Amino acid sequence: MKLQMNSERGWMQVKRRIVDILANIDNQELEKLFLTEEEERELTQHISLERIKNRAMNRILEEETMMFKNRKVKKYKASIVIAAAMIMILSTTAFASQYMDSLKQFFGQSASIAxxxxxxxxxxxxxxxxxxxxxxxxxxxxxxxxxxxxxxxxxxxxxxxxxxxxxxxxxxxxxxxxxxxxxxxxxxxxxxxxxxxxxxxxxxxxxxxxxxxxxxxxxxxxxxxxxxxxxxISPGKQREQGLNLTIDEGEEAMSLSTISVSSIGLAIEGKRTDGELDKLPEYTPEVKVIAADGSELMLHVSSTSTTKNGFQWLYNLDSKNNLVFLGDVDIKSISIDGNVTELK
The missing domain is CATH 2.60.40.1630 (bacillus anthracis domain)
Incomplete structure (x- = not known):
């Protein structure tokens, strides 16, 4: 069997074989795949996915040849399993851990990102x-x-x-x-x-x-x-919900249309309805995050910026102007000046 390393079709075949391999190993062998945080850090310092992929593909092809000789064989060597699983695990879990290392190293341990x-x-x-x-x-x-x-x-x-x-x-x-x-x-x-x-x-x-x-x-x-x-830029998942909320505060009036929620805060979009479309609002509403357990977290605005349709408030600070990360919060609803919006 011949497989080109740069062939998308070939790579899809290998991924299907990985799934088959992982489906036919027992729990004792599977435990050997789990890495400690220190092992992940060690593995991802100078890693080459291409080299791992090539080695794993060669080993899987060798196993395929053996399987053709005896189709009843369902037991796979741990080394084959590890080589194959490394492609999936290191391209997701381990690299994700590496990403989190950079964010946590920069922002501190509170930098929880979903x-x-x-x-x-x-x-x-x-x-x-x-x-x-x-x-x-x-x-x-x-x-x-x-x-x-x-x-x-x-x-x-x-x-x-x-x-x-x-x-x-x-x-x-x-x-x-x-x-x-x-x-x-x-x-x-x-x-x-x-x-x-x-x-x-x-x-x-x-x-x-x-x-x-x-x-x-x-x-x-x-x-x-x-x-x-x-x-x-290809943003990851975030929760977005439409709003139909008006604010009339002194000389400023505005209509809020959208709220977006992710681990790095809340973004509330709107536009001024008082004729001052070319000005950013001075007023910022009181915003609370309400968790599924009923606890509340007050957030403060860090920036008010211009968008193509109006403006955006970004809420991601605590009362001491420290960044707040929401990756560990099971958010149920958002309160804006006492008006509660349930998140879907």
Missing amino acids: EDERSPIQGTDTASGVTMNVEEGIYVGNSGYLVVSFMKEDGMPFPEGASIPALELNMEHDVNYMVGQQLVDDDKKLIGVFEMDAMNDLDGLKARITADRITSAAITQAVEGPWDVQFT
């Missing part, structure tokens, strides 16, 4: 022995975070205080953003996080992240770039 809300990108560019990896995006409404990391191919640390003077985000439509940078892993990893608000819907927007060079604390040049990764 698995199905993350949008993997994995766009890379290497210059002067340093790889820039645009890892993923997390979105709510027209806002979100983009996570990018820099690591040396030889695993060595960056100089103390290393940073990127020009780490920039460009989109085909207007976007406002701030970017933070932080050295982690004993200075072996430089993380950049873009916090952005876009005028248009994010889904399908073409984006580009560039960096010029990495400098040390002494502002001397440490690593010469440039790095350039282009990609298309």
Whole structure:
């Protein structure tokens, strides 16, 4: 049997074989597949999915030849199972853990993000022995975070205080953003996080992240770039609900049309109905998240931004202006100035 490594049809056959393999192993063998957090971290530092895929495909093909000789054989070697499962597990669970590592390293352990809300990108560019990896995006409404990391191919640390003077985000439509940078892993990893608000819907927007060079604390040049990764935004899952709510507060009147909910906060969209369409509202309503157990969490607005249809409030701060992550909250409803909307 001959299978081209770059053949989509061949790869689909292998994936079907993986499913068959996993369906015919006992629980004792299956336990061997589970990895500790330390093992996941070790495996995903310098991993090559292409190399794993090629090896696994070759091993599965060898097993296929044996199966043709004796079709009654249903017991698979643990090494075959592990090789096959590595493709599925490492491309989802382990890499997802790696994404979470970057977010938690940057924001702290409170950065809880629901698995199905993350949008993997994995766009890379290497210059002067340093790889820039645009890892993923997390979105709510027209806002979100983009996570990018820099690591040396030889695993060595960056100089103390290393940073990127020009780490920039460009989109085909207007976007406002701030970017933070932080050295982690004993200075072996430089993380950049873009916090952005876009005028248009994010889904399908073409984006580009560039960096010029990495400098040390002494502002001397440490690593010469440039790095350039282009990609298309594809937001993960978020809960979106229509609103039919009007607010009349003093001289400001507005109509709220949509609320979006994800692990990084709430985005409420609306438009002014007082004739001041070219102005952002000064007023922000009181917003509470109501969990399934009846507990309530007050959120404060972090930004008011312009959209193509009006404006958007982004609520993701606590009373001390700390970021609030909602990945661990089972949200049942949202209260806006006392008006409760049940989430479907």
